[in-house]
Amino acid sequence: MSEKLSIVLFSGTVDKLMAASVLASGAAAMQKEVTIFATFYGLFALRKGDWKQNRRVSKDFEEYGAQFLQAMEAKKAPSWLETLQTAIDIGNVKVKACGLTMDLLSIKLEDLEPIVSEIVGVAHFIEEASDGQIIFL
Amino acid sequence: MEGIQIAKESDARGSFCPGPLMEMIRLVRSANVGDVVAVISGDEGSKKDIPAWINKAHYELVGTEEVAPGATRFLCRKNH
Numbered sequence: 001m002s003e004k005l006s007i008v009l010f011s012g013t014v015d016k017l018m019a020a021s022v023l024a025s026g027a028a029a030m031q032k033e034v035t036i037f038a039t040f041y042g043l044f045a046l047r048k049g050d051w052k053q054n055r056r057v058s059k060d061f062e063e064y065g066a067q068f069l070q071a072m073e074a075k076k077a078p079s080w081l082e083t084l085q086t087a088i089d090i091g092n093v094k095v096k097a098c099g100l101t102m103d104l105l106s107i108k109l110e111d112l113e114p115i116v117s118e119i120v121g122v123a124h125f126i127e128e129a130s131d132g133q134i135i136f137l
Numbered sequence: 138m139e140g141i142q143i144a145k146e147s148d149a150r151g152s153f154c155p156g157p158l159m160e161m162i163r164l165v166r167s168a169n170v171g172d173v174v175a176v177i178s179g180d181e182g183s184k185k186d187i188p189a190w191i192n193k194a195h196y197e198l199v200g201t202e203e204v205a206p207g208a209t210r211f212l213c214r215k216n217h
Contacts, residue, residue: 025155029162029190077153090162 004132005032006125012041013056014080015068016137021084023135028091033132036084037125038116039098042137043105046095046112051081081113088115096120138200138212144172150179150208157183158190161213165196168215173199177210187211 005027009020020036027034038046045054057065071077078086087093097112097119109119145164149157157178164174176187184201191198191213199212 022155025159026186029155029158029186030193075153076151078156083155086159090159090166 003032004035004129006035006037006129006132006134008125008134008136009036009038009042010040011058011137012043012045012054013058014054014072015057015061015065017042017045017051017054017080018083020137021080021087024093025083025087025090028087028093031091034087034091034093035125035128036093036095037098037120037129038095039101043097043101043107043112046097046116047107048111048113051079051113081115085115096125098122098125138202138210141173141199141212143175143212144168146175146177148177150177152178152180154180154182155186156180158186161187161190161211165194165213165215170215170217173212173214175210175212177204177208179208181207183211184209187213 007020007024024034024036044050055069057068095116097109097116099119099121102119109116145168147160147164149160152160157176157180161176164176168174188198195217197214197216199214202210204210
């Protein structure tokens with residue numbers, strides 16, 4: 001079985017961010033080497049403090065969005081960022097920023113949440129992910 | 138699970154997947170080799186998740202028990 005899990009985090013909606021952080025947690029617990037490649041809206045969502053006001057949900061289930069967010073708040077479920085932080089604390093999880101998105105939007109590494117460790121290009125990500133599973137979210 | 142000395146215990150009821158597993162990992166990490174730690178989970182997924190992790194990490198699942206309806210207590214020995 002593959003010992004690597006790579007997640008292309010393209011979406012910046014709370015539901016997909018949750019999915020990415022929960023998958024990363026499970027993989028980290030099961031001792032996989034996890035890389036999250038944050039690009040486009042996934043990178044938007046990682047701008048410092050953005051998680052506090054981010055209430056976006058996927059278009060395909062938009063009518064359930066408010067209900068989903070309310071349930072999370074009512075049941076005091078940890079935010080996706082806390083879940084991701086826990087995954088980093090217990091295992092080998094790296095969050096990397098897409099160089100293209102950074103350049104297009106003039107974002108610097110210091111503008112992002114501190115869990116993002118470095119800026120990389122797509123070729124680096126593909127090379128690193130090549131002998132493992134890749135999930136696109 | 139009478140007669141087993143539990144070094145650390147955490148009640149993770151009310152915590153969602155993967156919260157209880159994360160709690161187990163934290164407890165085991167902070168325990169000494171030889172210690173038994175316990176986590177109570179109300180999350181159904183933990184029944185598969187926590188034993189799978191214990192097996193993967195080569196620790197010992199000392200036992201599981203229902204402590205209340207829908208609440209399971211997992212005992213893990215940090216044997217290395």
